[in-house]
Amino acid sequence: SETKTFTVTALLQLVDEGKVGLDDPIDDYVRGVPNGEKITLRHLAEMRSGLFPYTADPDFVHDLLSAPKRPFNPWEVLSYGYRHPNTFAPGATFQYSNSNLVLLGLVVEKVTGKRLADVIHEKVVRPAGLRHTFLPEGAEFPEPHAQGYTDQTLTGAVANATDWNPSWAWAAGGMISDLQDLRRWAPVLATGKLLSAETQAQRLKVLPTGFPGTDYGLGILRTNGWIGHNGSLPGYETVTVYLPSQKATLVLILNTDSLVDGQEPSTLVARAVTSVVTPDNVYAGGITPRDKS
Template sequence: MRRRIPARRALATALLAVSVLAPTTATPAGAAQVLASPYEVDDACPSHELDPALASRLDKAIEKVRRQAGIPGVVAGLWMPGKGSYVRATGVADKATGERMNKDVFVRIGSETKTFTATALLKLVDDGRVGLDDPISRYVPHVPNGSRITLRHLAEMRSGLFPYTDDADFQHDLLSDPQRSFTPKQVLAYGFKHKNTFAPGAQFQYSNTNFVLLGLVVEKVSGHRLAGFIEKRVLRPARLSHTLLPDSSEFPRPHPHGYTNQTLTGEVADSTDWNPSWAWAAGAMISDLHDLRSWAKTVATGTLLSPETQAQRLKMLPTGHPGTSYGLGIFKSGGWIGHNGSIPGYETVTVYLPSKKATLVLMINTDITYQGQEPSSLLARAITEIVTPDNVYDRPAPTRWAGSTLLP
């Protein structure tokens, strides 16, 4: 039976301690766990595993990438109606003890948070309380060029606002004290020191500044804290009981240790209990395999939104990277719709392929790049090359401190 998260207000005191997974001796550390009972979700859920030969190919591909890229642990879930399901946990959750990875872990989901923040905003659009073409200056004062930057520009990553995570002072302040708590206004100040990089709507630039502002819009209009609004209007209707926006470094159990080299020295550090407050509406959320599997279909098909609003969300625009386009807090890569996430120590991919009604979820406990590539993207590419060769997930290589590296 899956554990249920305690009431959100109890998390701050109940879950501050860093936890490790219960030791197991039945399987050697690093060996893959074959899960005979895939998660139970809804309608088109495959109730049987993939063909053994296909599953074996996936096992080998995942293990090859895991070892080449130095990924400590991987949780992979693939569900393909008509073909079956595939759920694996391989590698270790704790490099110090060798405790193995487990499918039932919680992880920090980085920029996948944007899909939740965008959904919260679009719920307000459906309520008639905000308009996508409203200027941000109507809701948040002192935004550079705020009278011309719309909520749509922010959600599309086309505002031209400088990414606060590119600011050298921010990088130093965060990495000097990873336990530090940042407020939204504090992180925005790092970005607002800089001139805007282009006119609103002129081009695509991935910037967490955009989604911190959208989080403030949700709070301003709803009269509730962002975490509470997402809980009530997004998580509950979507039946996601294992997903939350934490107040600090709280982390539900069990969770793997996370490893990053985004440090002042470049040395690898255990970032498990780093405070993600700096990422807030852009990347601070936590979830698990079960919830992410369900969310992939919900966000891609617009279950929680009106058809008109979902159509707006899925208006994908060029990013400058062939094969990848971006809508309102959601992207398309090789036909797969969803988002990835990266935050020091953890990376995730949650995507849905409408043409095959297939879902792919990946969770790993490192964000250390391999030959300039995000390890989660390498895994997603290897898997989709096998199961959907006509729809290969192919996210571009990230720029350090941009896109979805240290920023979520």
């Protein structure tokens, strides 16, 4: 889900260039979205669209876990969510939904005429000085890498998910990076280095999520002073956050997403670390749900 920070940065750069407006309806760019004439790009980026999350659709979960190495395309995954009615009126409340970010990825492609992977590389990754960060086309995974383990399987048994295809997450969670790149990315993201001051201020205008201590802006979270995002998909979890008051960066990469007493392992580790190094700013937790994020 840290991919969301890259996708939304690419979108906000288009805002700075005057090519899109945050309050444009998604209908202006992508047809067929339920209630698309009333859902804006801002609603999508701040997780307040009301679109049903495709990852919560039982058929999607079954299809993914039955053949986790199969490819998915953006229109295919969106169709799982479109089977369900919208969950609330646009802007009414917060609901984490990968459907929102897949749509924003399609907006970036429509406006630029380029593949999202190329836009992110040219406009975000390279200017940020990142060398080992990219959005894969399929299941490619540069060596060396850790093996990832998950209990998100049809039987609930632990499985090795290292070679599962992340294409189902695409603009919402498909990117690959490493520790040093994420360490560099955290302050770039939190300080708005790649955006205008006005647009960064819009990004950091956070709203309540219902998760204690954690609010959400435009593809970014704020948790007890820390700014950034967490991520989770079968086999792996990450946290990449920056604390402006201390100029401190925290990056965690774990090779399991199996819950511990109902909590994500990355949240537990981040809390443990920050309770020692920044006791006045203890990481409260991310906002990714247990279904695929």
